[in-house]
Amino acid sequence: MHRDCVIGVDLGGTKLLGGVLDSSLGVHVRLQRDVPLGADGARGGREDGERVISTLVALIEELRAASPAPVRALGIGVPCLLDPAREVIEMAVNLPLRDLPLRARCAELLGLPTYLDNDANAALLAESRAGAARGAGDALMLTIGTGIGGAILCGGSIYRGAGGGAGELGHMVIDEDGPPCQGNCPNHGCLESLASGSALAREALRLARSTPDCGLGRALAAGRKITGPLVTELAHDGDQAARDVIALIGTRLGVGLASLVNIFNPDVVVIGGGVIAAGEYLLAPARSVMRGRALAPAVGRVKVLRAELGAESGMIGAALLALVESGMAVGAELQ
Ligand SMILES: [Zn+2]
Structure with a gap:
C-alpha cells in the first residue's frame, strides 16, 4: 500500500x-x-x-x-x-x-x-536535500538546456532577492559585445546566449557546415538535425569535432563560473539540465578555466559537480x- x-x-x-x-x-x-x-x-x-x-x-x-x-x-x-x-x-x-x-x-x-x-x-532544492549538494549550506545551480536557469542556496535557504527574481545566473554577461540573448531577454553576451544547449547546437551547425569531413559534418550531410543531444552522442562515440564544440561551451561556462565563485564563494556548484549529458567533456574545461581565472580563496575548495538527480x-x-x-x-x- x-x-x-x-x-x-x-x-x-x-x-x-x-x-x-x-x-x-x-x-x-x-x-x-x-x-x-x-x-x-x-x-x-x-x-x-x-x-x-x-x-x-x-x-x-x-x-x-x-x-x-x-x-x-x-x-x-x-x-x-x-x-x-x-x-x-x-x-x-x-x-x-x-x-x-x-x-x-x-x-x-x-x-x-x-x-x-x-x-x-x-x-x-532537490539537489540540496537528495543530490550533489547534500549537506552544503552555500551552493549554486545552473540548469543548462534551451536556456540557462540559475539558483542560489545561501545559508541553507534559497536566496530570492527583493522581488523574488534573484538567481538568474544565466543572464550574467560574459561578453559585452556578444550575440543578442535569447527570447525575451534584451541583453547581449549573456552566459545563456553563449553556453546554453541552443548555443551548443548553433556552434555545432557552424562547424558541421565549415568542416564536412568530421562526424558532425557527415551527420549534417546525411540529413540529421544538429541538436545538443546529437552533439553529445557523437562526442561519446569519439568524434573530435563534437568534443571540441562541447569544450568551447565548457570554456565559456568556466568564464561564468569564475565570476560566480568570486561573488558567492559556494561549497558546490551543481550543473544540471539536458546539456550535462555531455559530462566531463563539458565539465573538465569548465573547471580548468574557472580555476585559472577565479581568485584563489573563493575557488580553493569549490566543487563543480554534475546534478546527481540528472534530468x-x-x-x-x-x-x-x-x-x-x-x-x-x-x-x-x-x-
Ligand atoms: Zn540574457
Whole structure:
C-alpha cells in the first residue's frame, strides 16, 4: 500500500517532465511531453500560452489517473520570473507565459493545492536535500538546456532577492559585445546566449557546415538535425569535432563560473539540465578555466559537480516543493 503522493512537474523551454512521487521522493509514474510552441516561440501570444497550459493540465491529469495513491498536492517548476508571492509569471525568457496567474489557474482547473517556484530553484532544492549538494549550506545551480536557469542556496535557504527574481545566473554577461540573448531577454553576451544547449547546437551547425569531413559534418550531410543531444552522442562515440564544440561551451561556462565563485564563494556548484549529458567533456574545461581565472580563496575548495538527480532534478524539486509547502511529512532521510 502506497502512502499519499504528490505530483511534480518541470516545465522546460522545450519539454514537460512530470512525475508522481511519494514522501521519500520515490518516483512511481513519469511522463514527458513536448511543449507546444507556435511559430513565434517565446514571443507568442495568448493563444500560444493557452496551448502550453492545456498540455500542462492534460499531463497532470494523466499522472493523477495513473497514481498508485491519492494525490494531495502539485508542485510546478517554471523557467520564469515569478512575483514575490509565487502566483503570477512576471517574465519568461523562453516561453509565452508573461503575466499569467499560473498557480491559481492550475489550482482551479485541477482542484489540487498548487505551488510554483522557478525551475532552477526547484532543482537546487532537490539537489540540496537528495543530490550533489547534500549537506552544503552555500551552493549554486545552473540548469543548462534551451536556456540557462540559475539558483542560489545561501545559508541553507534559497536566496530570492527583493522581488523574488534573484538567481538568474544565466543572464550574467560574459561578453559585452556578444550575440543578442535569447527570447525575451534584451541583453547581449549573456552566459545563456553563449553556453546554453541552443548555443551548443548553433556552434555545432557552424562547424558541421565549415568542416564536412568530421562526424558532425557527415551527420549534417546525411540529413540529421544538429541538436545538443546529437552533439553529445557523437562526442561519446569519439568524434573530435563534437568534443571540441562541447569544450568551447565548457570554456565559456568556466568564464561564468569564475565570476560566480568570486561573488558567492559556494561549497558546490551543481550543473544540471539536458546539456550535462555531455559530462566531463563539458565539465573538465569548465573547471580548468574557472580555476585559472577565479581568485584563489573563493575557488580553493569549490566543487563543480554534475546534478546527481540528472534530468529529473527539476521534477523531483517540484514534488519536494509540493510536499514541504502543503505540510505533508517528508521522508526522514530527506530532513
Ligand atoms: Zn540574457
